[in-house]
Amino acid sequence: MPRFFSNKKLIVLLTGLIVLVALIGYSLKDREDATVAEQFLHDTVGFFQRMFHTPAQYVAGFFETIDDIQNVYKENELLKSRLKDYAEVRTKYNQLKKDNDELRDQLDMGEHSKLSGYNQQLGTVIARPFDEWNQLLTINIGGQSGVHKGMAVKTSEGLVGRVTTVSQFTSVVSLITDPLSINQIPAAINGKKDINGMIEGYNSKQNVLLFKKLPVESNIKKGMEVITSGMGGVYPKSVYIGKVVSVNTESNGLSQTAKVKPAADFSNINYVHVLDRLAKSSKKEAKEDES
Numbered sequence: 001m002p003r004f005f006s007n008k009k010l011i012v013l014l015t016g017l018i019v020l021v022a023l024i025g026y027s028l029k030d031r032e033d034a035t036v037a038e039q040f041l042h043d044t045v046g047f048f049q050r051m052f053h054t055p056a057q058y059v060a061g062f063f064e065t066i067d068d069i070q071n072v073y074k075e076n077e078l079l080k081s082r083l084k085d086y087a088e089v090r091t092k093y094n095q096l097k098k099d100n101d102e103l104r105d106q107l108d109m110g111e112h113s114k115l116s117g118y119n120q121q122l123g124t125v126i127a128r129p130f131d132e133w134n135q136l137l138t139i140n141i142g143g144q145s146g147v148h149k150g151m152a153v154k155t156s157e158g159l160v161g162r163v164t165t166v167s168q169f170t171s172v173v174s175l176i177t178d179p180l181s182i183n184q185i186p187a188a189i190n191g192k193k194d195i196n197g198m199i200e201g202y203n204s205k206q207n208v209l210l211f212k213k214l215p216v217e218s219n220i221k222k223g224m225e226v227i228t229s230g231m232g233g234v235y236p237k238s239v240y241i242g243k244v245v246s247v248n249t250e251s252n253g254l255s256q257t258a259k260v261k262p263a264a265d266f267s268n269i270n271y272v273h274v275l276d277r278l279a280k281s282s283k284k285e286a287k288e289d290e291s
Contacts (some may be wrong), residue, residue: 149166206259214258221247226240227240242262
């Protein structure tokens, strides 16, 4: 037998190639049905495609989800930062509005004071000791601004105290809410006929001033307004102090004591007016004219 045909491996290879070409040619023909071999081949390929495609989809979706989460996180952080900026701007706006309203009240009271017997200067509270919160505060005007010891001090709401210490550029104000204060404030209940008395002391638990030495026959009722009487030479007349909340007859039966709630908000004092009685100013001017 020739040597060529004795090589069995070569014969098998050539036979396989012939069969493969025949199958390819057969499969290229226009046919409605696939052969069993083609069906088996297609099903096998489809199985492996499904087996690898599904995990690939899960992996791709997982990374897309992570990317989406990162984007949402970044957007969330951006919105939080903008929200913080908004809150800060809102806080600044509220504070400026509050300051503006307070200054407007101070200016309105300034115009009114010209008719009430005193001049006044606007001052800003620059210090208030925590351990003496109801006793003292410091303002930013002093002797250089014409402030002197004994001047009455008020806010746009009502009387708060008087100047007790004066430096060139600052002053210390003793508050009427000082429970240890021995300051006496000549006051009157405002009505058709004023009822005069003396404010002597402060009850910190009830937040009321003690308005004493009121005539026992006086018909004093809750809600009546209390103002300075102008007597005593320290406090100008008609400075608003507060309202009566209750009244009791003293044990001796000779006078009454009223409890007065201050009109000023002592927990939040930012601006004050230092009052200079016009009567004192007129006396000074008269002495200057004589000299």
